[in-house]
Amino acid sequence: MGNYDTAVDKADKMVSIRPDLRSYSRISYLREIHGDNTGAIDAMKLAVDAGAAGDEATEWARIQLAKLYEHTGQLKYAKWIIPLR
Numbered sequence: 001m002g003n004y005d006t007a008v009d010k011a012d013k014m015v016s017i018r019p020d021l022r023s024y025s026r027i028s029y030l031r032e033i034h035g036d037n038t039g040a041i042d043a044m045k046l047a048v049d050a051g052a053a054g055d056e057a058t059e060w061a062r063i064q065l066a067k068l069y070e071h072t073g074q075l076k077y078a079k080w081i082i083p084l085r
Helices: 004-017 021-033 037-050 056-071 075-081
Strands: none
Touching: 004 021, 021 037, 021 056, 037 056, 056 075
16 A cells, blocks of 8 residues: 555564564565665565474465575575575
């Protein structure tokens, strides 16, 4: 809806109450739409680390992290996150 200032405030509150995959991934997205790609990658790494190995949500976060690396031209890291077969 474009109310990004409120979204940032609510995401900050969310991550302070419950620092988990969901809150870190929201922080990552907000950073990305504000042009902070390095911060978005850092937050998505936290999301992946906060998730349970092999869990669907964790794998979703891993894919998002790879997409962030791809978007920023860091293909070697994207390939590491999602190996080519």
